[in-house]
Amino acid sequence: SAHCSIEKKDHDEMAGSARSKFEWLNSFAIRDANKRRPNDPLYDKSTLFIPPDALRKMSTSQKQYWNIKCKYMDVVLFFKVGKFYELYELDAEIGQKELDWKMTVSGVGKCRQVGISESGIDDAVDKLIARGYKVGRIEQMESANQAKARGVHSVIERKLVHVSTPSTAVDNIGTDAVHLLALKEVTLASSGFQVFGFAFLDYAALKIWVGSVQDDDSSAALGALLMQVSPRELIYETSGISKETQRTIRKYASAGSVKMQLTPLSGIDFSDAAQIRNLIHSKGFFNASTESWLSALDCTMNQDVVICALGGLIGHLTRLMLHDALKNGEVLPYHVYKTCLRMDGQTLVNLEIFINNFNGGSSGTLYKHLNHCVTASGKRMLRRWICHPLKDIDAINKRLDVVEGFIQNCGLGPTTLGYLQKIPDLERLLGQVRSTVGLSSLLQLPFIGEKIIKKRIKTFIMLINGLRNGIDLLNDLQRADHGILALYKIVDIPSLSYLPELIHKFEERMQNEFPCGQVSDVNANGANDLAALMDVFIGKASEWSLVINAVSTIDVLRSFAAMTLSSFGAMCRPQVLLKDDVPVLRMKGLWHPYAFAGNANSLVPNDLTLGQDLSGLNRFALLLTGPNMGGKSTIMRATCLAVVLAQLGCYVPCTSCELTLADSIFTRLGATDRIMTGESTFLVECTETASVLQKATVDSLVLLDELGRGTSTFDGYAIAYAVFRHLVERVRCRQLFATHYHSLTKEFASHPHVSLQHMACMFKPRSDGNGQKELTFLYRLTSGACPESYGLQVAAMAGIPKSIVEKASVAGQVMRAKIAGNFKSSEQRAEFSTLHEEWLRAALAVSAMDGQPDDDDVMDTLFCIQQELKSHFRKAR
Missing domain, CATH: 3.30.420.110 (MutS, connector domain)
Known part of the structure; x- marks a missing residue:
C-alpha cells in the first residue's frame, strides 16, 4: 500500500510537471492550427497550435517530433529512437491505458513517455488499431553513423512513413x-x-x-x-x-x-x-x-x-x-x-439481410443463412451479390443451372470443396503484391526494409500457390462433364491453355530462390530481382483477377447448393416467368428460411399468391389481419426473402414458386421511433410511406405493416385507407398490407384485386387443467379477415400481470357501455373534424351493410371523438 502511494505521488508529480511544461496541450489551453478552441464548430482536432516561443526552445529532435505531431493530433505517433519506439505526452497516456506500459519522464524534451523495443512494435500497433486508434510510425531514415558523417552535431533524419487506421488495416x-x-x-x-x-x-x-x-x-x-x-x-x-x-x-x-x-x-x-x-x-x-x-x-x-x-x-x-x-x-x-433488384437501406434493415434486429449480430440473417462459402473472396462476393439481386431472367437461370448441377451431382460438391479449402485470400494477396510495384523507398530503411522484403516473398509465394490451386480447379471442372457447363456462361474464365505453364514458371523460380518457402537474408540484388519478377507477374494482373473472380463465383454457387441440401424444409428451383399482362408471385409451401432456428417441427408452410391465380383472378394485394405475435411479420418477411433468393439465382423455401421479376422491394415494417435522430414515429411513417408511393412501380413488391398507428385512430385509418387504395388502384403492384383496422377489411372485401387473409389462431384448454382456455397461434395463412384482435389475450401471453389484464377487460366493458349510453348525436356536431365525421358515417354504413356491427372500431371511434371534443372544450375555456 505504501509502495502504491509512492508510485501515485510520483505519477502525479510527473503529470504536474508535464502540464506546466506543455501548457498548450492542456484542455483549457489547447487550440488547433488555426487557433480555434474545441468549442468552435470548425475546430480541427487533427491539428495543434504550438506557440512559437515554445517551439524555439526545443532541441532539434524535439522539433522533429512536434513538427509532425502538430499535424497528426488524431494519430498515435511512435517515434523511433535507436532500437526502440516511444510515445510521448498524450500518446503516452494512451500507451499506458491501452497497453499497460509504465510511464516515465525522459526522451524527447524530458516529457512523459512509454515505449517498446522494435521487436514488439508490430504487435503494439495491431492492438491499438483493433481498439480503434490511428497509429503512425516516425522512422529513422539513416543510421547514427550516417548522421555523424554529415556533421558532428547532426541529428538522425526521421520521417513519418506510414499511418495505419482501422479502415486501412491489412x-x-x-x-x-x-x-x-x-x-x-x-x-x-x-x-x-x-x-x-x-x-x-x-x-x-x-x-x-x-x-x-x-x-x-x-x-x-x-x-x-x-x-x-x-x-x-x-x-x-x-x-x-x-x-x-x-x-x-x-x-x-x-x-x-x-x-x-x-x-x-x-x-x-x-x-x-x-x-x-x-x-x-x-x-x-x-x-x-x-x-x-x-x-x-x-x-x-x-x-x-x-x-x-x-x-x-x-x-x-x-x-x-x-x-x-x-x-x-x-x-x-x-x-x-x-x-439490380432495388432494396433501400430501410428494407435491408427490416428484412434482417446483414444484421438482426435483436442484438445487431449476424445470426438470423440472410447473409448468415446463405454463407457456406470457404474462400474469403467468396464470402465477400456473396455479400455483393445479396446487395444486388439480378433483374435478368437469363442470368438468373444460368446461376440456377450451376446450383442444380452441384445439387444433382453428389460427388461434385466435396471435390470442389477440397480445392477451395486450399485457396488463401487471393484477392487481398494480389492487392498486396500490386501495392509493391514501383514503391521501393521503404526497403532502404534500417530494420524495417528487411521485414518488408521477407513479407513480400511470403505473400508472393502464397499467391502463386493459391492461384495454382484455383487454376487446377477450373481445369478439373472444364475437363469433366459435371453438368455445370453454364458456369462458363456466367464468368469470364481466362484461357487455361497457357496459364498452368505460366504459373508453373513463377513457382519454379520462387522455389529455386526460396526452397520450401524459407526466407533467409536477402541482399540488394536479390531484392531487385524479386521486384522485377513481381513486375512481370503483375503484368498479367487482369488474368489473375479473372481466375480469382471465377473461383469466388464457384464458391458462392456451391454455397447456394450447400444451403439447399442442408435445409430442414422443402426447397425448390424457382420458375422465373416472362411478364405477360400483370406481375405474379405464386408460392406453395412457403416458409421462413431461418426463423425457426433449425426446428423442423415448428415449421408451418403456407400458400400465397399475389397477382393472377390459376382461376384467372388477379388479386395482387393481400390485406392481412391477425393478432400480434401471430406470424404476420414472419410471413411478410418470408415472401420478400423468397423473391430475393429467386433473383439471386438460388433455390427458395417453397415446394413450388413462380414469379415475374420484381424491380424493387419496399418495406415499412413497424413504426420505430428514431429517438437519437430527433424524428417521431409519425414523421418516419409519413416520410418512408411517401417515398414508397413516389417510387413504387407495377413490378414492385411492397410490404406495409401497421401503417397509421403513429397517430390518432382516425387520421391513422385515413392514411392507411388512402395509401392502400392508391397502391391498389394506381400503382397496381404486388403488396402485403398488414393492419389492425378491421373496417379496412370491410371496405375492400369485394374489391376484385384484394385478397383478405389472416393469421389463424384458436382457443385451447390450458395445460394446467384449470378449465380455462388460452390463445394458441397456428401461424397458418387463412382466407378472410380476422374476427378479433385478441389484444388482451396477447397481452397476457406477453407477460402482463393477470390482475392488470382483468382490470383492462372490465374497464373496456365499462367504457363501451358509458360511451354508448351517454353519447348524443346532437352534442356539438359542428365541432367534429370533417374527416372524423365522414369516417364514422362510413364505418357505421359498412357495419350496417355487413349486418354485424364491428363494436371494436365503432367504440374506438366514439371514444376518440369524445376525447378530442373534451380537449377542444378545455382549450376553448
Whole structure:
C-alpha cells in the first residue's frame, strides 16, 4: 500500500510537471492550427497550435517530433529512437491505458513517455488499431553513423512513413471487406434533391470504387449505400453535409454490420473537380490500374460530384502516406441500384439481410443463412451479390443451372470443396503484391526494409500457390462433364491453355530462390530481382483477377447448393416467368428460411399468391389481419426473402414458386421511433410511406405493416385507407398490407384485386387443467379477415400481470357501455373534424351493410371523438 502511494505521488508529480511544461496541450489551453478552441464548430482536432516561443526552445529532435505531431493530433505517433519506439505526452497516456506500459519522464524534451523495443512494435500497433486508434510510425531514415558523417552535431533524419487506421488495416482483419468511404453532398437547384458522390477503398485488396446516388427526404438511397458498403470509417468535408444527412449517417452508423467511425476533414479539397483531375494526372495516380480510372468515371452519373468525393479520398490517403493505394489502386465503378433488384437501406434493415434486429449480430440473417462459402473472396462476393439481386431472367437461370448441377451431382460438391479449402485470400494477396510495384523507398530503411522484403516473398509465394490451386480447379471442372457447363456462361474464365505453364514458371523460380518457402537474408540484388519478377507477374494482373473472380463465383454457387441440401424444409428451383399482362408471385409451401432456428417441427408452410391465380383472378394485394405475435411479420418477411433468393439465382423455401421479376422491394415494417435522430414515429411513417408511393412501380413488391398507428385512430385509418387504395388502384403492384383496422377489411372485401387473409389462431384448454382456455397461434395463412384482435389475450401471453389484464377487460366493458349510453348525436356536431365525421358515417354504413356491427372500431371511434371534443372544450375555456 505504501509502495502504491509512492508510485501515485510520483505519477502525479510527473503529470504536474508535464502540464506546466506543455501548457498548450492542456484542455483549457489547447487550440488547433488555426487557433480555434474545441468549442468552435470548425475546430480541427487533427491539428495543434504550438506557440512559437515554445517551439524555439526545443532541441532539434524535439522539433522533429512536434513538427509532425502538430499535424497528426488524431494519430498515435511512435517515434523511433535507436532500437526502440516511444510515445510521448498524450500518446503516452494512451500507451499506458491501452497497453499497460509504465510511464516515465525522459526522451524527447524530458516529457512523459512509454515505449517498446522494435521487436514488439508490430504487435503494439495491431492492438491499438483493433481498439480503434490511428497509429503512425516516425522512422529513422539513416543510421547514427550516417548522421555523424554529415556533421558532428547532426541529428538522425526521421520521417513519418506510414499511418495505419482501422479502415486501412491489412492484417488481422477477418474475411469481411474493410472499407473507407468518402462522401460529397450537393443539392440540385432544379429539384431540391440531394446528390451524393462517393469513393470507397478496400485497402487490403487495393481497390477503389466510385459512383453517385440521388436521394429525397427519405434518405433511402444513402441508407442503401451505407448498408451495402458498411464502411469502417466515413470521411466528409467539415460543414459539407446537411443536418438531415448527418442524422441518416448516425442512424446507419449503428445499424451497419460494423461500427462506423465518422471523420470530418478540414483542409482537404472536396470541392474543385477540375483541380482534382489535374492533380490525378500530374501525380500519375492510378496509372497501374488495369482499367483506366477515367473509364470508371464514364460509367457514373454526376461525374463532378464523384470526382470531388474521390478528391477527398485522395487527400486523406496522402495524409496517411498510403502512396501505394494512390499509385497502384484499381478504380472501378459502383452502382447502388443499377441493373439490380432495388432494396433501400430501410428494407435491408427490416428484412434482417446483414444484421438482426435483436442484438445487431449476424445470426438470423440472410447473409448468415446463405454463407457456406470457404474462400474469403467468396464470402465477400456473396455479400455483393445479396446487395444486388439480378433483374435478368437469363442470368438468373444460368446461376440456377450451376446450383442444380452441384445439387444433382453428389460427388461434385466435396471435390470442389477440397480445392477451395486450399485457396488463401487471393484477392487481398494480389492487392498486396500490386501495392509493391514501383514503391521501393521503404526497403532502404534500417530494420524495417528487411521485414518488408521477407513479407513480400511470403505473400508472393502464397499467391502463386493459391492461384495454382484455383487454376487446377477450373481445369478439373472444364475437363469433366459435371453438368455445370453454364458456369462458363456466367464468368469470364481466362484461357487455361497457357496459364498452368505460366504459373508453373513463377513457382519454379520462387522455389529455386526460396526452397520450401524459407526466407533467409536477402541482399540488394536479390531484392531487385524479386521486384522485377513481381513486375512481370503483375503484368498479367487482369488474368489473375479473372481466375480469382471465377473461383469466388464457384464458391458462392456451391454455397447456394450447400444451403439447399442442408435445409430442414422443402426447397425448390424457382420458375422465373416472362411478364405477360400483370406481375405474379405464386408460392406453395412457403416458409421462413431461418426463423425457426433449425426446428423442423415448428415449421408451418403456407400458400400465397399475389397477382393472377390459376382461376384467372388477379388479386395482387393481400390485406392481412391477425393478432400480434401471430406470424404476420414472419410471413411478410418470408415472401420478400423468397423473391430475393429467386433473383439471386438460388433455390427458395417453397415446394413450388413462380414469379415475374420484381424491380424493387419496399418495406415499412413497424413504426420505430428514431429517438437519437430527433424524428417521431409519425414523421418516419409519413416520410418512408411517401417515398414508397413516389417510387413504387407495377413490378414492385411492397410490404406495409401497421401503417397509421403513429397517430390518432382516425387520421391513422385515413392514411392507411388512402395509401392502400392508391397502391391498389394506381400503382397496381404486388403488396402485403398488414393492419389492425378491421373496417379496412370491410371496405375492400369485394374489391376484385384484394385478397383478405389472416393469421389463424384458436382457443385451447390450458395445460394446467384449470378449465380455462388460452390463445394458441397456428401461424397458418387463412382466407378472410380476422374476427378479433385478441389484444388482451396477447397481452397476457406477453407477460402482463393477470390482475392488470382483468382490470383492462372490465374497464373496456365499462367504457363501451358509458360511451354508448351517454353519447348524443346532437352534442356539438359542428365541432367534429370533417374527416372524423365522414369516417364514422362510413364505418357505421359498412357495419350496417355487413349486418354485424364491428363494436371494436365503432367504440374506438366514439371514444376518440369524445376525447378530442373534451380537449377542444378545455382549450376553448
